[in-house]
Amino acid sequence: MKNDVFLRACKREKVEYTPVWLMRQAGRYMSEYMEIRKNHSFLEMCKTPELATEVTLQPVNRVGVDAAILFADILLPLEGMGIDLEFAKGEGPVIHNPVRSEADVKKLRLIEPEQDVPYVLEAIKLVRKELDGRVPLIGFSGAPFTLASYMIEGGGSRNYLYCKQLMWQAPQLWHALMEKISKVIVSYLRAQAAAGAQALQVFDSWVGALSPADYAEYVLPHSKYVFEQLADLGVPVIHFANNASTLLELVREAGGDVIGVDWRIGLDEAWQRIGYDVAIQGNLDPVSLMAPPKVIEQKVKEILEQADNRPGHIFNLGHGINKETPVDNVIAMVEAVHKYSKRS
């Protein structure tokens, strides 16, 4: 491995500089990506290992990040469970058979990654080969709550009306659904590691809609199960719960070698709250990348100061990069992180 700074930072080992990658770094802000997207649907790109590989490598080549993350979507493993998934134009994901009854939950199948998402595993192998040890490759999955919310709501949601109603009114059914999803996540992530993913990230994108009490009761046991079942893999696991500053201690309790945080909380305060015996990832406001490099540089410095040269900081955005972001600003950000975090 030529550049293992990211992996060493995940383990809170000494590093020469703070590694950096970006959530959604393989994406629409890059002209190289749009060039391919022009001729292929989003799902086609996910399901064609050669295309997924090419897109995964683009930010490594162009932006100089310290890790690659597989180009994929968190909803892909749901198809094998029996979910009828579509990416409608301009609408985001649509699920035509939302899960809301006991019969719906019963019908859901566990997946066999080799049969249900072979293209993901093949893409991982191909990316590893193409990367040839330049930087490590991160695999990922949605967390139980986030996947459940899509399945119940039938897509994205503002208020999670159906999801919360099921949770509160039919807690047994809720837990049965979460157990099935959690098993799928475990087999999906274990298969990714077996195929060559060198780190794994679990995205709990929408869990910030819950109160701490609801998180503790309805989510934590399931997320915890997932992290426990990945512990023997020996690859670092990152746990990112979006817009969930008030849940930080609980998120940490659920598990993960690295806890991802968004920009709504100071990195210093967040790290203090989760404890210095885990690594931390974050937490630049993605909109910062729309500002001129001078502003970006200043914001990068502030975060590095908050991290205080402690081992175990992985620089990242606090959420996925916006499609409007100029690539040159991203490059300036990566350079600033490397420059200002250099250990003497």
Added chain:
Amino acid sequence: MKNDVFLRACKREKVEYTPVWLMRQAGRYMSEYMEIRKNHSFLEMCKTPELATEVTLQPVNRVGVDAAILFADILLPLEGMGIDLEFAKGEGPVIHNPVRSEADVKKLRLIEPEQDVPYVLEAIKLVRKELDGRVPLIGFSGAPFTLASYMIEGGGSRNYLYCKQLMWQAPQLWHALMEKISKVIVSYLRAQAAAGAQALQVFDSWVGALSPADYAEYVLPHSKYVFEQLADLGVPVIHFANNASTLLELVREAGGDVIGVDWRIGLDEAWQRIGYDVAIQGNLDPVSLMAPPKVIEQKVKEILEQADNRPGHIFNLGHGINKETPVDNVIAMVEAVHKYSKRS
């Protein structure tokens, strides 16, 4: 005043039970409201004092809340500033002349409430007359950041791209805009109090999109100015910053006799953080009201336990009520708050 429990709670005085009202309590979840809405546009309703009055009184009559809040929209005072506002069907507010340049900011006028929003002041007088002291009336305004975000983005926003860019790239222009908006808010709220509003709420609905550092630098001084300029009125002022748990201490520093909190944080933790020398308002997840009364009752009890019978708790939702909410559940919630908070 027949029922001044709400006002006494705002001042942290002893009360017989915890008062309760709901954000957006005059709204689409009530058939009485929809009956009127059928024949009038939203703006028409806001601008016709008789209609605004009728709608304001509906939840007082039907649901039994301990305070009325004027039916109005936070964007109304912007029209007098020169903002071309429209409530497009199914789209929410649209501003046809967003504020993005120095010239745009310069053109904005300060308002004369008596001339620019006479219908608001008239509605307040009419509501007070109709209420005849049954419960107090709350007036309200958007906070500087929230109003600025609408003006700059031209409507609602997901990422606040334009707003944050202006803030970071042209801080002087940003502050000039915030100063103008803050002056408008002050004159608007002072006029509401003069017309008869017995308490005031400042809604910072979208400020949760900011990091604590950005809030401190770009928002706090302006919000603070607003609260300082209202201090001599002698009416309690509520400061609600939505999805802003990590900003709580700063929000409290900005001002307000009562700090509103959403459900993402435990009420006990929130109160401890802001200090017991201010009152607190909140914080039931509005989606809870979709659950059966048994679940609602349990969630009400949990929040009351967190408030621990301390003087200065006003029960409310953590955000506006959803239009899908059954009125009977709202009534059950209000009754549960009154029943389980009764002081012996």
